[in-house]
Amino acid sequence: MSGYPLVPMGKFLRERKEFITIDDMETYKRAKVQWYGKGTILRDKVAGIDIKTKQQQVIRTNEFVVAEIDAKDGSFGVTPEELDGAIVSSHYFVYEIDQNLCLPSYLEWYVRTNNLQAVVKAQGSTNYSAIRSYTVYDYEIPLPSLDEQRRIVSYIESLAKCVNEAQSLRQVAAIETNAYLLSAYHQVFQLKENWAVAKIGDFCDNPQYGYTESAKSEPVGPKFLRITDIQDGKVNWNSVPYCECPEPGKYLLKPNDIVFARTGATTGKSFLIRECPESVFASYLIRLRVLHTVTPDYLYAFFQSPDYWQQVTDEKKGTGQPNVNGQKLINIRVPVPPLDEQRRIVAYLDGLQSKVNALRELQSASGEELSVLMPSILDKAFKGEL
Secondary structure, three states, X not given: OOOOOEEEHHHOEEEOOOEEEOOOOOEEEEEEEOHHHOOEEEEEEEEHHHOOOOEEEEOOOOOEEEEOOHHHHOOEEEOOHHHOOOEEOOOEEEEEEOOOOOOHHXXXXXXXXXXXXXXXXXXXXXXXXEOOHHHHHHOEEEOOOHHHHHHHHHHHHHHHHHHHHHHHHHHHHHHHHHHHHHHHHHHHOOOOOOOEEEEHHHHEOOOEEOEOOOOEOOOOOOEEEOHHHEEOOEEOHHHOOEOOOOOHHHHEOOOOOXXXXXXXXXXXXXXXXXXXXXXEEEOOEEEEOEOOOOOXXXXXXXXXXXXXXXXXXXXXXXXXXXXXXXXXXXXXEEEEOOHHHHHHHHHHHHHHHHHHHHHHHHHHHHHHHHHHHHHHHHHHHHOOOO
C-alpha cells in the first residue's frame, strides 16, 4: 500500500455496546453483515416472540459492524441509514467511527477490497474461528485527510454509478435478445396456407424411455447419456460415463435421434443427436425418431419454440411447469410445411441463432470486464493512484 499513511483502526474506532431486551409484542429489523465486504443489509423483519435470544444489540447509522466469526471471510460493514435501530446478535462487534478522522463512506468502500480481510487472524477451531473485538484496533488502513477521503468517495461513487448503469444495460440487452429470439421462433412456425398440421405420433416412431443402470467411470460398456450430460444444447462425449448394458441394441443412439428430459429442472428440453460414439440413453430421457414427413432438424427447431413449450406446460395443475411423457409427446401438434420450406426455416433459424450466440459471447466478455472494473478502481483509489 502506498500513497497514504497507514493508520491503526483503533485511532478512529471505539467499541459501543447497546443491548436491549426483546419484547415479544414488537417487530424488529434484524441486520447481517455479508461476506467479502459487501455491506450491512437487512436480514429480515421478525416478531419478538420468534426471537429466541432475548438480549440483542442495537446498531446505529454510520457505525462499523464486524462479525466475530465471519471476519475472516470479510464480514465488515457500515450501518446504512435505513438500518438505524436494527438488531444483531452478540456475535457482532459494533464500533462508533470518529468522523473527524475517518468518513463512514470511506471506510465502507475500503472494506469492499480484500485488504482488511487479508490481515484477519481468527483464533479457534476451523468451524468456529473468531476474532476478538480489540484485535480490530490493530488493523491498519490507508487514511488520508478528510478532504482527500471526500474526493476519493465522490470519485468512486461516480464510477460505481456508471458501472451499475452498464450492468443494467447488459441485463436489459440480454432480456431483449432472448425475447427477440423467442419471437422469431414463434413467427416462423405460424401456420401458412399450404401447410398441414400433424401430431408427432403421426410421423415419428413411438417414444422410447431410456435404460436404467448406474453410470461407471470405467469403460465397462457403451457410453451412458444422462440429462446432466446435456449442457447448453451440447454434449461433451469425452466426459460422458459408461454403463453395463449386455443388450444395448434397443437403446443405442443414432444420428438424428431426439432425446427429451422427462424430469428434473430441464424437463421438456430436447437435444438432437448429430453424431455420437456407441451410446445408450438413461431412463430419465425419452427418445424420438422421425420416420417421414418432417426433417429431424425442423422438428428439433420446433421444440425450441414458444408454441412447443405452451403445449407441454401443465396448466391444469396450476404450476406452469413443463410436463413431458411419451403419451404427451405423441399428441403434440406440429405445423408441417413442404420439405423445401422446412429446410429454409432451419437455415434461417440457424443463422439467427449464430448471431445471437455471438452477441451473447460479447455480452459475457463485457460482463467479465465490468466485474473486475470496480475491484481495480478500489485498488487504485486506496493506493492514492486516482
